[in-house]
Amino acid sequence: MTFTRLTRLIGAVVLASLIIAAPVPAAAQDTKPKPRVEIIATGGTIAGAQASASEYGYKSGSFRIEDLINAVPQMKNLADITGEQVVNIGSQDMNDAVWLKLAKRLNERLSPGDVDGIVVTHGTDTMEETAYFISLVTPRGKPIVFTGSMRPATAVGADGPANLYNAVAVAADPDSRGRGVLVELNDSIHLARNVTKTNTTNVETFRSVNRGPVGLVHTGNVTFFQKPEAPMAGSAAPFDVVHLDSLPRVDILYAHANMSTDLIDAAIKGGAKGLVVAGVGDGNMTQPALDRLATAAKNGVVIVRSTRLPEGLVLRNNEVDDDKMGFVASGELTPGKARVLLQLALIKTHDPGEIQKMFYTD
Numbered sequence: 529m530t531f532t533r534l535t536r537l538i539g540a541v542v543l544a545s546l547i548i549a550a551p552v553p554a555a556a557q558d559t560k561p562k563p564r565v566e567i568i569a570t571g572g573t574i575a576g577a578q579a580s581a582s583e584y585g586y587k588s589g590s591f592r593i594e595d596l597i598n599a600v601p602q603m604k605n606l607a608d609i610t611g612e613q614v615v616n617i618g619s620q621d622m623n624d625a626v627w628l629k630l631a632k633r634l635n636e637r638l639s640p641g642d643v644d645g646i647v648v649t650h651g652t653d654t655m656e657e658t659a660y661f662i663s664l665v666t667p668r669g670k671p672i673v674f675t676g677s678m679r680p681a682t683a684v685g686a687d688g689p690a691n692l693y694n695a696v697a698v699a700a701d702p703d704s705r706g707r708g709v710l711v712e713l714n715d716s717i718h719l720a721r722n723v724t725k726t727n728t729t730n731v732e733t734f735r736s737v738n739r740g741p742v743g744l745v746h747t748g749n750v751t752f753f754q755k756p757e758a759p760m761a762g763s764a765a766p767f768d769v770v771h772l773d774s775l776p777r778v779d780i781l782y783a784h785a786n787m788s789t790d791l792i793d794a795a796i797k798g799g800a801k802g803l804v805v806a807g808v809g810d811g812n813m814t815q816p817a818l819d820r821l822a823t824a825a826k827n828g829v830v831i832v833r834s835t836r837l838p839e840g841l842v843l844r845n846n847e848v849d850d851d852k853m854g855f856v857a858s859g860e861l862t863p864g865k866a867r868v869l870l871q872l873a874l875i876k877t878h879d880p881g882e883i884q885k886m887f888y889t890d
Contacts, residue, residue, distance in 0.1 A: 563644040563700035565607040566637055567692075569593035570630065570658075571616040572651025574688040576680035588618030588651055591681055596649065599681070600689045606748055607644075607700040619651025619676075622658055624775040624871075630658070631665045631769050638670055645671040645699030649692065652676045652725055652733065655711065657864045659720035663709035664872055664890060665769045671704035674711045674720070678731045687714070687731050697748040706756040707742070717743035717752070724862055726838065737839045738860050766890050767872040776874040778802040778867045782836060783813040789820040801878075802830040802870045806863040811835050811842035818848065825854035830873075830880055832887075834858035834866045844884065856884045 569575065571589030575596060593611035603609055614633055615626055630648070637643055650658055659674040666672060675695035677688035695712045698704050709720040713734045722736035736742075743752035769775075779795040783805055795803055803821065807813050811833035813821075825831045833855055835842050844850050844857035858866040869890055873883045 561608075563607045564642060565609055565645045565647060565696050565699045566643045567593060567597065567609065567611045567647045567649065567696070568630070568633065568637070569596065569611065569613045569616065569649045570619070570622075570626070570651070572619050572649060572655075572676050573680055574649050574651075574675070574677040574692065575616065576618075577682045578680055588680075589616035592616065593649075595681075596688075596692060600693050603693055603696045606693075606696050609696070610643075617651075619654040619658070622651075622654045625773075627658060627661050628769055628772055628775070631662060634662060634666050634672060635765075635770055638667060638672075643670070645673065645704065647692070647695045647699050648672060648674045650674050650676050652678060652713075654864075656720070656724050656734075656862075657868055659709050659711050659723070660865045661868045661872075663720040664766050664869065666709070666765050668706060668708045668765075671699050671701075671707065672709045673699045673704070674709065675713055677713070678729060678733060693748060694745040698743075698745055698750055701750040703750065703752055703756075707752075710742075712745060715744055715746055716741040717745060717750075721861075721865070724838070738841070766886075767875060769872070769875070772875070775871045776801040778804060778870045778874070780804045780806060780863045780867055783807045783817070787814040787817045789816050792817065792820050792824065796824055796829055800829065801874050802832065802867075804832045804834055804858070804863050804866045804870060806836040807833050807842070808836065810840070810847050811857065812847050818853070821855070822853040825880065828878055830856065830870060830878060830883060832856045832858050832866050832870055832883075834861065834863040836863070854880050856880050856887060859887050861887065 573588055575591040576588045577590035593613045597609055597611050614630055655674055655676055673695045675691045677691055679686045681688055691713050698710060698712050698717060711718045711720055711723045714731050718736045718741050722739045723734050725733050726735050727733040777800050779800045781791055781803060805813055821831045833842055841860045842858045850857055873886050
């Protein structure tokens, strides 16, 4: 090869490299802004810390929202992130006052156009109840995604960072809109109505036992198995609690062999306006308990039959004559979620027939 030909070849290579490396003109660049996701923190294991790496126990709510955001800087590649601390407690201490405070704040943040989605960090013990409550008191448009962790932030193999990253990805995904409140942990996406915690410590604890998850998310890549139900998209919240400062008291009673009536009487005397029975089998219980609850129903206390079993439905008039006794059947709602819906239903009515319709639809 002559010197002239070599020079020309080198020049061609240099020119090609300059073309490849040249910046894309501004008009050709993707100028679409990133989604705006707010993380609202309530505490829980995801913000927990162990006293030492070898300890089994830990203290929930040891870290604040700023710490969680700083621990997962990769989230900023998915969305513009902001954060707010509403409370900082273990979810075993969740109560009606915190639910109402959280519901009010979420409704405030969803109303203006400055967020595209919200992530709520929450302890796992009562996450399914809080998420279901929020699904009933917020509009079903912009996504609200609950997440948490089974291991504290300081544990070896902490699952919180990955869960938080994936929850932000779900909240930022346009396909999450109109699905109602979602729960994301361990790469799975669940509807708040369906999901339940099934194991005390395993990271695979959250399952939708009757229906299965609605999607999966892996390293920020979101896949839903079906389109959202059209009537849900953009619809208003089923219940308005913005101006409430309390909720009706509803207690859960656990059925068992030789179940007595003592706890029924105590709950009613304590002021319960409704009772949910985690019944044996298909929501059944002893005859003395059935008789006492039928009397309570006639006196205006709303009675819901659920089941202590992890799977299955409690159908109306199956084994127990709900029509005769004035009871409500929980369908597929667990006792904890049946309690949530009954609390909200009692804001509107004490009529068991009207409340039964809500259990079919909400």
